[in-house]
Amino acid sequence: xxxxxxxxxxxxxxxxxxxxxxxxxxxxxxxxxxxxxxxxxxxxxxxxxxxxxxxxxxxxxxxxxxxxxxxxxxxxxxxxxxxxxxxxxxxxxxxxxxxxxxxxxxxxxxxxxxxxxxxxxxxxxxxxxxxxxxxxxxxxxxxxxxxxxxxxxxxxxxxxxxxxxxxxxxxxxxxxxxxx
Numbered sequence: 001x002x003x004x005x006x007x008x009x010x011x012x013x014x015x016x017x018x019x020x021x022x023x024x025x026x027x028x029x030x031x032x033x034x035x036x037x038x039x040x041x042x043x044x045x046x047x048x049x050x051x052x053x054x055x056x057x058x059x060x061x062x063x064x065x066x067x068x069x070x071x072x073x074x075x076x077x078x079x080x081x082x083x084x085x086x087x088x089x090x091x092x093x094x095x096x097x098x099x100x101x102x103x104x105x106x107x108x109x110x111x112x113x114x115x116x117x118x119x120x121x122x123x124x125x126x127x128x129x130x131x132x133x134x135x136x137x138x139x140x141x142x143x144x145x146x147x148x149x150x151x152x153x154x155x156x157x158x159x160x161x162x163x164x165x166x167x168x169x170x171x172x173x174x175x176x177x178x179x180x
Contacts, residue, residue, distance in 0.1 A: 012067070
């Protein structure tokens with residue numbers, strides 16, 4: 001009389017590092033697992049990839065197997081979760097890559113526009129008096145008015161006034177250019 005080891009015993013042995021038990025468990029359930037993956041994906045190559053991913057992850061996942069469910073039930077749950085994860089990754093990838101060309105075109109145009117604005121500002125600042133130009137240069141370098149005041153040895157209020165005057169002068173220069 002031939003005695004066979006139960007799936008549950010094989011799973012527990014495999015979880016404890018028994019390679020032979022793991023191989024026996026896969027041998028018993030691989031075809032069923034692949035068939036289930038094929039039904040979920042509908043594409044043979046996808047089913048093969050998914051089944052291989054599941055088999056590669058099983059040694060680590062077996063540590064969470066408890067005898068509360070049959071091994072086949074547990075395997076179906078592992079496969080279902082793996083299929084859901086794969087679909088989410090594919091959806092995220094598709095979402096991230098769709099519209100890439102439009103996004104890149106818009107990004108390039110925006111970068112070009114920003115560069116043009118920086119070029120204009122740099123050129124326009126040469127028309128400001130030195131105190132306004134120096135103050136604006138420091139503020140545009142992400143310094144607070146208090147920091148600029150400390151560097152220039154003037155009050156913070158003076159810095160705020162200079163920034164305001166520089167903005168007025170630049171706005172007037174822009175309007176003059178647009179009218180020409």
